[in-house]
Amino acid sequence: MMPSSHSATADSTCQHDQQRYSDHDKQTMLQAIDDLLSCTAASYFMQPLPQVDSAMDFTSLETNVLADKYSSWPSFEQDLGLIWSDPVKVLPPTSAVYKAALELKETYRSNSQSSSTANLQRVPASLKTADAIQLDTTLPVYVASIDPDSSKSSTAESTVYDRMHAPLLDYLEHSLDNPPTATTPSHRLFLKDDAATLRQHCIVHPWFYTAIVWKVSQASLSDSKFTVNVTVGRLLADHIHSMAADTNSPRSWVKFLPLTTHPRVQLDLSPAMAATFIHRRCKLTPVQPLHFQPKKDHVLIQTMKMALLGGFRASSTLPTPAVSQQSQYDDDLHLPDQQGKTVANSVAHENYSKMSQTVFSRIKKLAQSLAIPVCSEEKYHQQIQAHANAAGFFKQVWYVNHNAKLVVQAFQRMTASQRTTEIVSLLRLKSLPHMPKIVEVLHSKNDPNNLIGLSMERYERTLKHYMRPHTHSALTAHQKMDLIRQMLQCMETIHRVGIAHRDISEVNFMVNVKEGEPKLPDGSQAADLYLIDFGKAVFTTPDDLKQWWVAKDPTTPEPLDQYKGEVMPRNLKELNVWCAQLPWIHAKPDHGYCHYRSIQTLPRNRQDRAVLPWLVHPMAEDMYSVMTLIWKVFSDMEPWYGVLDTDLRELRDIVGDEFNMKRKFDKDVYGECSRELLSLCLKVKPEERATATQVLAWLDAPGHVDALIKE
Structure with a gap:
């Protein structure tokens, strides 16, 4: 029997409603995943947990939805709940994953209570890689560099980003040989930029490309040549998400x-470019000349852009600056209208180089006398694993x-004087307590x-990280x-x-936690402290200053000085x-x-950089x-509570007046003994500050430590 037209219409409407509900439900599932991934605690559950059998994770969950x-x-x-319920069953309550699971559960509960589907954003079902295009x-x-740090990194920030980007990196590695499928999860880029900044980028340049740099290797510690994988794509401006504000977390x-x-892709980069585009991880940076770069770096910038988009060796497309390989990144520019000055500068530079080599020869003898080997950087060309989260404009640290x-530790833009001070300081301090071991x-x-x-002993974490309560x-x-x-x-x-x-x-x-014994008097775990980074140090005795002095290179123009301080x-x-x-010295702010x-x-103010009077x-x-x-x-x-470190006028008003400092102590510091301790050194006049021995x-005076502990 044929159904009536009314029955057929009803069945069609029912099927249409069912399909509409199914699509809506699917979008709601994907939206729920997006919302939870805006929580830093989700970083532990991007992929299956090795310590939890058959654990559910966000990548698997999203694949199932698709x-x-x-x-x-x-x-x-039910499957979503397994992400936090399974770890809680098997892991100790003190573990970071256990705590993250509880935080994620509470986040989902809170989202469920406040969510509304009235304005549900359309979530792309799957983001596929396009075919190779021009x-x-x-x-x-x-550019955004997401190359992972060492898995044993003690830096909380680096490990959060590495966990968040693990699915994306796995996909990129896999996609080199295999095309994406319909169930490939969305690709997410976690960044240090806030959401408002990302949206502004999309408004100013709505069609810009984003080049993700990954699988980075460095040819040499000293010549800043890199081989990288580059994935070029676009950010979806409609799918920018804010994340909870936290020092170690992505902001969006x-x-x-x-x-x-x-x-x-092979890139030839100056040290400044390497620090900006390679070592500054998870930060969206435009490929354009930097304000502190010499003019010849502008050619390298344009060459880098062509290499990122075209996938070829950077130095083979556009002409490189007409300088030798050894002097490619020197700051002294030999301009045609300054020939007489260039000749004079060449002589001065030669004298500077001879002085540097003489001092470096003394350093090598000092190192050998202390049984510290002096060897070629080639020893580590194939051994460096990943850069620590300690990249800077002047040096780079590698695992x-x-x-x-x-x-x-590879020196980048450090002058001969700074290299000398750093190495000599470490050599002289190497066997002393709480000092770094070169x-x-x-x-x-x-x-x-x-x-x-140089190479040196590796420590677990910074004092900044160790003091954070949430770690x-x-x-x-x-x-x-x-x-x-x-x-x-x-x-x-x-x-x-x-x-x-x-x-x-x-x-x-730096801090190394002592496992086991000895314990402190209250039964808590002790830790060893180490002072590092002597790049800005100075010698305070005439004999040392004379022995290790290297005059500034007179050919380096002041605006491009390698280290303006x-x-x-x-x-x-x-x-x-x-x-x-001595010990009084000339200095800059x-x-x-x-x-x-x-x-x-x-x-x-921010422009105050002249030598102090x-x-x-x-x-x-x-x-x-x-x-x-x-x-x-x-x-x-933070000291001087309530005053930002960028508010220089307010800071100067406080620290430039003894009465204002005392009033700040009385207001912000609990305990008379604590205030007395601070007042030993926080004085306007330097000659009135106590020495370390005096503090x-x-x-050690009777009662002081007990009083401080109580306060």
Whole structure:
């Protein structure tokens, strides 16, 4: 019997409604996944957990949704719940994954209560890689490096990004040989840029390309040549998501549509370009000349853009600057209208090079006398594993394959004077307590007299990371007191040897946690503290200054100076004057970590970079800086609470007046003994600040430590 037309219409409508409900439900499932991936805790569950058998993860869950394996919302929600319920069953409550599972569960509960499907955003079912296409080289290009750090990295930030990007990197590796399928999950790029910045990029350049750089390898520690895989695509402006504000977390994520992948692209980069485009991970950066770069880098920038879009060797397409390989990144530009000056500069540069080599030869002899090997950088060309999260404009730190106790530090834009100070300081401090252990001094493979780096002992984490409450249970009063004493012992050690650090901060102290015994008096775990990074250090005795002095290269123009904060004697006459003034030195304002700087070195504004009209006592500056850091350790908040380190006027008003400082102590610091400790070094006049030895003696006085612990 044929159905009536009315029955046929009813059946058709019912089927249409069922399909509409199914599509809507699928979009809701994908939206729920997107919402949860905006929580940092989700990073642990991007892929299956190795310590949990048959664990569900977000990649598998999304693949199931795209494959239509869930016929209803309850079936999806049941698998979703396994992501946090299974780890809670088998992992100890103290583990980071256990805590993340509970946080994710609570996030989902909160999202479920506040969610609405009225304005449900259309989620692309799957993002497929397009066939190889000819890219428009006239469009803007932004770069984001997502190459993973070492899996044993102690840096919380790097491990979060590595976990978040693991599915994307797996897909990119897989897609080199296999096309995507209909069940390929969405590709997500997690970035340090906030969502508003990403949207602004999309408004200003709606058709820009994003080049993801991954699988990075470096040909040499010193010549900044890189081989990278590049995946070029577009960001989907309608799918930009904010993330919870956290120091170690991405600030946003966005869906990414890959267009084409170029394997093993070779890039020739200057040190500044390498620091900006390769080592600064997970930050969207436009491929354009940088404000601090010399003009010849502009050609390299354009060459890099063509290489990223075309997949060819960077140096084979556009002409490179007409300079030799060894001088390619020197800052002295030989312009045609300055021929007479160029000749004079060449002679001066030759004298500078001879002086540098003489001092480097002395360093090699000192190292050998201390049984520290001096070897070629080639030893580590095939061994460096991944860069630590310690990339900077002046140096780069690398992990070493199959050696979790060693790192390699490569100097990039450090002057001969800075290299000398760093290496000599480490050599002289190597066997002293709380000092970093240098293992080798490295020279260039092409020039044994050119010292370009070192290897040293690897430490677990920075003091900044160790003090964060969310990385472990909060530090006890005894643990804080132990750290404070070790920080002061570090200052006492380097000042006794005749070295001032001049860059004291929570990222220049490293921490190794002592497993097992010994315990502190309250039963908490002890930790060892180490002071690192002597790139800004100075010698405070005339003999040391004369022995290790390297005059500034006169051919380096001031605006392009490799390190604008460096002030040093320009000739022997000035050297003798400097030696007579020690330990007082000439210096420039210090724009780094302004909360830790005294009125003597705190800049007046962001443009304040001229040599100061007064002399600075570097050891007194160290004591001021370490005491502000001690303030942060025992209070768990920044010194000068309520004042941003960018508010230079307000900071100067406080630290430039004894009365204002005392009023700030009385308001923000709990406990009379704590205020007395801070007042030993947080003084306007440097000559009135206590030395490390004096502060340690004060701590040893009866009752002081007990009072501090109680406070």
